[in-house]
Amino acid sequence: MASGTSFGAAPISKFATIFIDNQTPDPPGKVEVLPGGRIIFLNQDQYDYCLRFFKTGSSAASGFGALLPANGSYTVLIDPGDEYMYEISIAALTVTASGAAAPRAGTGGGPIRN
Secondary structure (H helix, E strand, C coil), X not given: CCCCCCCCCCCCXXXXXXXXXXXXXXXXXXXXXXXXXXEEEEECCCCCEEEEEEECCCCHHHCEEEEECCCCEEEEECCCCCEEEEEEEECCEEECCCCCEEECXXXXXXXXXX
């Protein structure tokens, strides 16, 4: 190994970007920023998505939702020590066999943390 070269986790920065392409997050796993930092969700698709954030270990239904517009972005600020999982769903509702409106299935990622 060359002198001065080290391997390991990348340093944590003030901001990070999660790209959404075909309803799939990139990177899909843990994303961490420094206290006071930001996590930016950048939608590269032609669809509006609902981002649902929820505490690690709890259900998505217990969280809160935010609109990620088509070809748009959404920025998250996280209090120090907080950690959230997230789910990406198409914002449009589908009608179930019983006639009820329900959100379309989503994909997930995370955790995002500070």
